[in-house]
Amino acid sequence: MKTRITELLGIQYPIIQGGMAWVAEHNLAAAVSNAGGLGLIGGANAPAEVVRDEIRKAKELTDKPIGVNVMLLSPYAEEVAKVVVEEGIKVVTTGAGNPEKYMDMWKAAGIKVIPVVASVALAKRMERYGADAVVAEGMESGGHIGEQTTMTLVPQVVDAVEIPVIAAGGIGDGRGIAAAFMLGAEAVQIGTRFVVAKESIVHEAYKERILKAKDIDSAVTGISHGHPIRCLRNQMTREYLRKEKEGASFEELEYMTLGALRKAVQEGDVKNGTVMAGQIAGLIHKEQTCKEMIEEMMAEAKEKMHWL
Numbered sequence: 001m002k003t004r005i006t007e008l009l010g011i012q013y014p015i016i017q018g019g020m021a022w023v024a025e026h027n028l029a030a031a032v033s034n035a036g037g038l039g040l041i042g043g044a045n046a047p048a049e050v051v052r053d054e055i056r057k058a059k060e061l062t063d064k065p066i067g068v069n070v071m072l073l074s075p076y077a078e079e080v081a082k083v084v085v086e087e088g089i090k091v092v093t094t095g096a097g098n099p100e101k102y103m104d105m106w107k108a109a110g111i112k113v114i115p116v117v118a119s120v121a122l123a124k125r126m127e128r129y130g131a132d133a134v135v136a137e138g139m140e141s142g143g144h145i146g147e148q149t150t151m152t153l154v155p156q157v158v159d160a161v162e163i164p165v166i167a168a169g170g171i172g173d174g175r176g177i178a179a180a181f182m183l184g185a186e187a188v189q190i191g192t193r194f195v196v197a198k199e200s201i202v203h204e205a206y207k208e209r210i211l212k213a214k215d216i217d218s219a220v221t222g223i224s225h226g227h228p229i230r231c232l233r234n235q236m237t238r239e240y241l242r243k244e245k246e247g248a249s250f251e252e253l254e255y256m257t258l259g260a261l262r263k264a265v266q267e268g269d270v271k272n273g274t275v276m277a278g279q280i281a282g283l284i285h286k287e288q289t290c291k292e293m294i295e296e297m298m299a300e301a302k303e304k305m306h307w308l
């Protein structure tokens with residue numbers, strides 16, 4: 001199945017893995033790339049040398065292309081932006097901000113630059129700055145989100161730019177991929193489903209929480225201070241949302257969540273930790289290898305699109 005994205009990235013299937021903080025490490029990225037998608041190392045808030053190490057470990061596990069997601073709110077974003085060049089990375093996605101100050105450096109290094117955007121305005125701006133594609137990410141996604149849904153954002157971005165568009169947010173099976181293609185997307189970015197992959201290193205309790213999630217189990221914290229984060233409801237979100245409603249300060253709320261994602265991902269504390277996941281969690285019921293997931297989703301997408 002060929003699209004401008006599979007051609008641009010040299011991948012077999014039009015599926016890229018989300019650059020999820022603490023989750024998108026070398027084992028998962030290599031597994032997705034080996035299965036014919038594009039695996040990503042999530043830079044998140046990690047120091048540049050940690051990201052360098054992850055890139056090198058991923059390269060030991062695959063000869064296929066892998067990408068890096070640079071999380072622009074990270075205190076180490078600038079250093080990570082240089083490390084991807086030094087390590088010869090060919091594809092960079094960015095999240096939670098505007099990457100224009102790094103674009104010239106990345107383009108000069110021959111890197112394909114794919115900013116994640118949550119609005120038409122940023123998509124157009126990124127195209128002007130030389131982006132090779134954009135990920136249009138709806139608020140169904142886990143983690144840091146914008147305000148538009150995937151259903152509304154994707155076709156508007158598709159109409160606004162010439163470069164290819166990758167749809168993200170709320171996609172977890174072949175029907176979601178087919179739907180994204182109907183909206184004009186040429187690939188999809190998938191996060192939550194890969195969190196429960198066999199190759200994913202997240203704690204079993206975190207995977208269980210996703211596998212058992214219902215449709216209405218999703219909550220968004222931090223809307224009042226402009227840092228909306230989607231995660232699964234638990235003790236932490238209940239307390240956070242109660243304090244937020246009472247008008248707690250940004251500092252107090254931040255303190256509550258400090259290290260909370262790591263606590264959930266690595267220690268399996270799904271009660272007091274932040275269990276970031278998208279709204280599609282309720283659809284995800286089985287742990288499979290990345291290869292099984294990708295092949296199953298592509299077969300279903302092709303069937304839905306009458307390509308078989």
Ligand code: TUI
Nearest residue numbers: 021073095096097098116117118137142143144145146
């Ligand atoms: O980045 C994400 N999702 C994330 S990042 C993350 S880790 C984190 N750590 C500390 C604080 C906050 C997050 C967890 N999940 N998705 C891509 C994304 N980017 N979604 C929305 C945006 C976005 C929003 C506003 C991109 C740009 C933007 O405006 C930039 C501008 O200046 O116009």
